[in-house]
Amino acid sequence: xxxxxxxxxxxxxxxxxxxxxxxxxxxxxxxxxxxxxxxxxxxxxxxxxxxxxxxxxxxxxxxxxxxxxxxxxxxxxxxxxxxxxxxxxxxxxxxxxxxxxxxxxxxxxxxxxxxxxxxxxxxxxxxxxxxxxxxxxxxxxxxxxxxxxxxxxxxxxxxxxxxxxxxxxxxxxxxxxxxxxxxxxxxxxxxxxxxxx
Numbered sequence: 001x002x003x004x005x006x007x008x009x010x011x012x013x014x015x016x017x018x019x020x021x022x023x024x025x026x027x028x029x030x031x032x033x034x035x036x037x038x039x040x041x042x043x044x045x046x047x048x049x050x051x052x053x054x055x056x057x058x059x060x061x062x063x064x065x066x067x068x069x070x071x072x073x074x075x076x077x078x079x080x081x082x083x084x085x086x087x088x089x090x091x092x093x094x095x096x097x098x099x100x101x102x103x104x105x106x107x108x109x110x111x112x113x114x115x116x117x118x119x120x121x122x123x124x125x126x127x128x129x130x131x132x133x134x135x136x137x138x139x140x141x142x143x144x145x146x147x148x149x150x151x152x153x154x155x156x157x158x159x160x161x162x163x164x165x166x167x168x169x170x171x172x173x174x175x176x177x178x179x180x181x182x183x184x185x186x187x188x189x190x191x192x193x194x195x196x197x
Contacts, residue, residue: 002136005194014132014194021125028117036110043102050095053088060085136193147186148174154189162188 004011060081068078139150151174155163166184167173173181190196 001133002140002195003133005132005136006196007191007194010194014129017125018129021121024121025118028114032110032112032114035113036106039106039109040103043099043106046095046098046102048095050092050099053092053095057085057088057092060088132193136195139190139193139195147182148177150189151182151185154185154192158185158188158192 004014064078064081064085067081068074070077139153155171155174163170163185166188167178167181170181170185174185187196
């Protein structure tokens with residue numbers, strides 16, 4: 001498999017493109033992580049509320065237990081503390097629920113910040129690179145063997161001005177099997193891919 005062209009200028013562009021793609025991915029991964037962490041801080045008030053409400057509920061339950069032990073009137077005196085403890089527990093549950101919701105939103109926002117630009121690049125750049133790799137690998141396979149197929153591809157793919165530099169009638173030269181013309185056509189096709197014989 002041929003990942004990069006042999007021609008130095010084209011190879012340098014391909015390597016630079018791949019490095020820029022990796023930098024793009026790393027940059028957006030950092031941005032996604034930073035966005036996730038920043039969004040996650042919005043859940044801190046909910047966690048603080050849950051912690052304070054849990055502590056308050058625990059104290060109300062302690063008072064309820066102590067007052068509930070008074071003979072005759074304990075149950076009546078403990079009822080408001082039981083209600084206050086229940087309200088504090090509901091407040092703590094709401095705070096935890098808010099923090100969990102913020103954590104879910106932070107994950108989704110962080111993933112969106114990372115995935116949208118990375119997938120956009122993947123849709124635009126990766127097919128281009130895969131097409132080069134497939135074409136270069138196939139051309140490399142035929143380069144060492146009979147150059148007829150590469151010469152035929154050159155006739156089909158290359159601009160007419162490039163073909164007429166090889167021969168006034170490159171199709172007739174190819175049909176006649178002129179070895180010099182066939183080799184020049186094959187080399188032209190390889191060069192267009194950034195490869196050499």
